[in-house]
Amino acid sequence: MPSRNTFKIIGLLLVSVILALLATACGAQPAEPQTIVETVVIEKEVEKVVEVVETVEVEVEKVVEVEKEVEVEKIVTVEVVKESEAMEEAMSPEDNPYRPNELFAAVEDLKAATDGQTSPAGAKFAFLTNNMSPLWTAAQIGVARSSSELGVPIAFQAPTSSDLLSQQLSMLETFVNDGYTGVTFSAIDREAPHSIIERAVGQGTIMLNMDSDATGSDRALYIGMSDYDAGRAAAEAALEIIGEGQVVGLVGFATAQNAQDRIAGVNDVFAGTDMELVEVLIDDIKPEVALSNAQTAIQKYGDDLAGFITFYSYDGPAACQAIKQANKIGEIKLVAFDAEPETQTCMEEGVVQAMIGQRVYFYGYLSGYVMNTMSILGEEETLTVLDPYLDELGDEGKIRLNTGVDVIKADSLDLYKAYLDSVGIASQ
Numbered sequence: 001m002p003s004r005n006t007f008k009i010i011g012l013l014l015v016s017v018i019l020a021l022l023a024t025a026c027g028a029q030p031a032e033p034q035t036i037v038e039t040v041v042i043e044k045e046v047e048k049v050v051e052v053v054e055t056v057e058v059e060v061e062k063v064v065e066v067e068k069e070v071e072v073e074k075i076v077t078v079e080v081v082k083e084s085e086a087m088e089e090a091m092s093p094e095d096n097p098y099r100p101n102e103l104f105a106a107v108e109d110l111k112a113a114t115d116g117q118t119s120p121a122g123a124k125f126a127f128l129t130n131n132m133s134p135l136w137t138a139a140q141i142g143v144a145r146s147s148s149e150l151g152v153p154i155a156f157q158a159p160t161s162s163d164l165l166s167q168q169l170s171m172l173e174t175f176v177n178d179g180y181t182g183v184t185f186s187a188i189d190r191e192a193p194h195s196i197i198e199r200a201v202g203q204g205t206i207m208l209n210m211d212s213d214a215t216g217s218d219r220a221l222y223i224g225m226s227d228y229d230a231g232r233a234a235a236e237a238a239l240e241i242i243g244e245g246q247v248v249g250l251v252g253f254a255t256a257q258n259a260q261d262r263i264a265g266v267n268d269v270f271a272g273t274d275m276e277l278v279e280v281l282i283d284d285i286k287p288e289v290a291l292s293n294a295q296t297a298i299q300k301y302g303d304d305l306a307g308f309i310t311f312y313s314y315d316g317p318a319a320c321q322a323i324k325q326a327n328k329i330g331e332i333k334l335v336a337f338d339a340e341p342e343t344q345t346c347m348e349e350g351v352v353q354a355m356i357g358q359r360v361y362f363y364g365y366l367s368g369y370v371m372n373t374m375s376i377l378g379e380e381e382t383l384t385v386l387d388p389y390l391d392e393l394g395d396e397g398k399i400r401l402n403t404g405v406d407v408i409k410a411d412s413l414d415l416y417k418a419y420l421d422s423v424g425i426a427s428q
Contacts, residue, residue, distance in 0.1 A: 100359055
């Protein structure tokens, strides 16, 4: 029989073996779990993770959690990028319905036609408005850009005296006498500048009209919207918004072609309907007079006044102010020509229901390019280049570069502003 010492020795040996086995079992190298983590994150070999579950249970659970987090994070990132790209594509300037792509194309055609050619030595051009109002800021930006791109000076001027017509005619005379290569202007009176235009053309000066035409004169081209179509658009908006009743108009010059055509368009649409343009009040481009006219109309017609149609840019804010003063917001509707900053604010306040926008930026931008091209290629060849963008102007033939009309309502104002931002202007 073994002795007590023998049992002690055997016991010590067993303890040693057990400790050795425990040491071996507990001595797993830390490198293996690290390798697994790296494999999961970089190579994403999920199968390897499953294989190791049996041997390193704790580490595998941690690795699986990392794997799930990485996968989710990557999927979300991809989806966000795709959504962002889709939004950018949907909001690209070219897709905005208010962006006049055809007018940008006309400029590109003029550039291509004069590629490698320069205007005559000492060439200088002028752009003359019919007044100084915020409407013309966009045109001034367009003039400055075309001048910079062409490398040709273009003077931007506006009459500011109490007698705007006399001052405008005097300024035209000065441009012609000073030998300007080309002049583009908005005619306050369609007849008054005819003799000046005739003399200018006789000495070789390029003469163009924009915004308001000198109908029947020797000017080479008219750049602007169809004012008659714009008047029709205003009347159609009024029929939709107001429906029936008496409407009063506010306008700057009764002698201007643009005013006459806009009023004619309104009257033609109203004919046979339950709406009537009962009166058009003239203010001679004096905002304070426009405000007084609007206030007078509200007092004169009382509850029978269904709305205003304002034909010049500052008339909208004047009517807006009168409506607010009379506490008639929503009762008296307002369809306003142009989208001056104050008119946009009045729309946001619910006073203006529709704006009829003309693309004033292109009055300036296109005028610079057309005058420059005519100075290089001549009038006839330039009109040939522009032929796809021209339409008939009565009996005078295809001499109008129709810039088009925008109708802006409250639900499309943000879209319109997005277009304005894309060309770097706040209003027009």
